[in-house]
Amino acid sequence: MSDGQRDRDLGMGCPISRRDFLNGIAVSAGGALAGESLLAAVAMGGEQSAPEKTAGYYPPALTGMRGNHDGSFTLAHRLRDGGKWDASGPAAKSGETYDLVVVGGGISGLAAAYFYRKRTGSGARILVLDNHDDFGGHAKRNEFTAANRMLLSYGGTQSIESPGSYSPAAKDLLVELGIHVERFFKDYDPNLYKKMGTAAFFDKETFGQDRLLTGMNATPWPEFLANAPLSDVVRRDIARVYTEKVDYMPGLSIEKKRAKLATISYADYLTKYCKLSPEALPFFQTFPHDLFGVGIDAVSAAACYASPDDYESFTYPGFDGLGFPEPEKEEPYIFHFPDGNASVARLLVRALIPGAVPGGTMEDVVTARADYSKLDQADANVRMRLNSSVVNVRHAEVAANSPKEVEVSYMRGGKLQSVHGKSCVLACYGMMIPYLCPELPAAQQAALHRLVKTPLVYTSVALRNWEAFSKLKVSRVYAPAGYHSSFRLNWNVAMGKYRSPTSPSEPILVHMTRTPCKPDVGLSEHEQNKAGRTELLETSFATFERNIREQLGRTLAGGGFDPARDIQAITVNRWPHGYAPEYNPLFDPDVPEDQRPNVLGRAKLGNIAIANSDAGGAAYTDSAIVQADRAVNELLKG
Numbered sequence: 001m002s003d004g005q006r007d008r009d010l011g012m013g014c015p016i017s018r019r020d021f022l023n024g025i026a027v028s029a030g031g032a033l034a035g036e037s038l039l040a041a042v043a044m045g046g047e048q049s050a051p052e053k054t055a056g057y058y059p060p061a062l063t064g065m066r067g068n069h070d071g072s073f074t075l076a077h078r079l080r081d082g083g084k085w086d087a088s089g090p091a092a093k094s095g096e097t098y099d100l101v102v103v104g105g106g107i108s109g110l111a112a113a114y115f116y117r118k119r120t121g122s123g124a125r126i127l128v129l130d131n132h133d134d135f136g137g138h139a140k141r142n143e144f145t146a147a148n149r150m151l152l153s154y155g156g157t158q159s160i161e162s163p164g165s166y167s168p169a170a171k172d173l174l175v176e177l178g179i180h181v182e183r184f185f186k187d188y189d190p191n192l193y194k195k196m197g198t199a200a201f202f203d204k205e206t207f208g209q210d211r212l213l214t215g216m217n218a219t220p221w222p223e224f225l226a227n228a229p230l231s232d233v234v235r236r237d238i239a240r241v242y243t244e245k246v247d248y249m250p251g252l253s254i255e256k257k258r259a260k261l262a263t264i265s266y267a268d269y270l271t272k273y274c275k276l277s278p279e280a281l282p283f284f285q286t287f288p289h290d291l292f293g294v295g296i297d298a299v300s301a302a303a304c305y306a307s308p309d310d311y312e313s314f315t316y317p318g319f320d321g322l323g324f325p326e327p328e329k330e331e332p333y334i335f336h337f338p339d340g341n342a343s344v345a346r347l348l349v350r351a352l353i354p355g356a357v358p359g360g361t362m363e364d365v366v367t368a369r370a371d372y373s374k375l376d377q378a379d380a381n382v383r384m385r386l387n388s389s390v391v392n393v394r395h396a397e398v399a400a401n402s403p404k405e406v407e408v409s410y411m412r413g414g415k416l417q418s419v420h421g422k423s424c425v426l427a428c429y430g431m432m433i434p435y436l437c438p439e440l441p442a443a444q445q446a447a448l449h450r451l452v453k454t455p456l457v458y459t460s461v462a463l464r465n466w467e468a469f470s471k472l473k474v475s476r477v478y479a480p481a482g483y484h485s486s487f488r489l490n491w492n493v494a495m496g497k498y499r500s501p502t503s504p505s506e507p508i509l510v511h512m513t514r515t516p517c518k519p520d521v522g523l524s525e526h527e528q529n530k531a532g533r534t535e536l537l538e539t540s541f542a543t544f545e546r547n548i549r550e551q552l553g554r555t556l557a558g559g560g561f562d563p564a565r566d567i568q569a570i571t572v573n574r575w576p577h578g579y580a581p582e583y584n585p586l587f588d589p590d591v592p593e594d595q596r597p598n599v600l601g602r603a604k605l606g607n608i609a610i611a612n613s614d615a616g617g618a619a620y621t622d623s624a625i626v627q628a629d630r631a632v633n634e635l636l637k638g
């Protein structure tokens, strides 16, 4: 079949009725799916210097390539490549002065603004700058409208994970924002898809034939694998490690076993200790993609052992016979707003900027439409300026012999301008900070340069209905060699006026995860991340769309799924800079915790403090909040 015919069958370029799926911005049916062009169009049509004030400016409803969208990283990459921030002349002084300027409008930056105001009083003047067209950092909202109803998903930060283990600062913040996590037990329904379950899709390019096997984790392994396109040896081996309870590390104490597991990859553990045939590894290869951003070659066996059991329902075999004490029961993975932790970011904005996110409860924030025109109002004490890339941060005297302040220069709408803050929190990406703030000591810069985030992609696909899933009795698919390594029907949450679809005849969103890691040539985690980042930035939306259509089409063909007919809209949340880097014992030097790069990199310098989850070395909302709390405390201590 020719490529053109294949594209036509997949529905590439077919005139999807986007009127149903794009909220607030009028576009003609049949236009390209790419959202950034829409935003540009809005900006052009409106007030050039303040696109956020243009009617219809509503980034959560944009489809196409989102996440680190085009335009958000151009200047950062220019600085990285040796460009000078003031190459085109000095920044125009805006004359604006603030008590605090925050660089980065993710959860950490918003929390820093919140803590600063809480501790210094409601009169504090604060400016938050962010280089994206929407606030929230990774905590982004994907909003679709289908058949006259709102469908929500998350562009990144998915859930409040284990809130019982949150630090006191983060627990208090959630309560102050009105988030009562116990309500999720009522709002989140784990039962809707109970009768459907997980399937594994084996693709013909890797396994010789396309085959969807239902009942993963629910059917006894030998039975589940009986029809898998795998050799007898591999089938028997996988079933064996899942079912036998053997001590694969005899003679070692529990402590020694734990220590050993931390120094070997899960792939090595399976082959060298559990004696799994290497041909069986492809079945497990992408298990850790969602949580770690790399495969079993680059994640330690200890980390796999410690992975939450109910998280996306992967069970790592091989540990049952080691004699480890029963792990403590984890909190269920249910603390999930329909738009993920975008609701946390939106509640922070609601608390900081009156009227920007209307309402007063954790339930009504779900359907509230943010008013972007209110984010940056001249008479407000707290202001947020989007589409503003900070390019330089330095201590400066406002007038001769006056106390040093921080001058923050940023590019917005092609114009370089600067504001002053008595102090500044850098809540942006750690590895970028040395380019923004060259006055930091060299050793600190070197540490910050190592805080490079993990790339990954969360794709949201709007479907006409989910009858194919229902027919196949599948709500989730694991695809060991798929373009996206897993996908599933959006979780069922009912909050306030928001209702997730509950009938297969209704439109629904599918969440897909892709990790662009490179396991084949023995690269370290960081090397794989680097290669993956490049790949993501070089991949066009059309390539994503084609792969999404093909993957859903082939996987769900047995249920009658037709990608050309059933796919209504696609949002690719591309994060070349995704998860904050975490300590990986397989590759990172074994130094005391206080010597790790995130700790060395986050030292305060004068009136500049450093937040972001990178500074905590943990890719979690709790870490973003804790680091904001610490950074603000450091500034206020002087």
Ligand SMILES: Cc1cc2nc3c(=O)[nH]c(=O)nc-3n(C[C@H](O)[C@H](O)[C@H](O)COP(=O)(O)OP(=O)(O)OC[C@H]3O[C@@H](n4cnc5c(N)ncnc54)[C@H](O)[C@@H]3O)c2cc1C
Residues within 6 Å of the ligand: 076, 103, 104, 105, 106, 107, 108, 109, 129, 130, 131, 132, 136, 137, 138, 139, 155, 156, 157, 158, 159, 160, 161, 388, 389, 390, 391, 427, 428, 429, 432, 436, 456, 457, 458, 575, 577, 578, 579, 580, 611, 612, 613, 614, 619, 620, 621, 622, 624
């Ligand atoms: C796909 C994905 C899923 C995740 N899921 C979860 C989850 O389920 N639960 C969880 O707890 N955590 C999750 N995380 C981790 C998540 O990153 C953190 O929870 C948290 O949201 C990070 O917030 P942050 O403010 O530290 O960083 P970010 O969200 O990265 O915010 C930093 C902001 O600074 C901006 N910035 C950078 N440079 C500049 C500049 N020069 N000028 C202006 N602005 C700049 C960035 O663009 C960004 O908007 C997930 C992360 C990703 C990528």
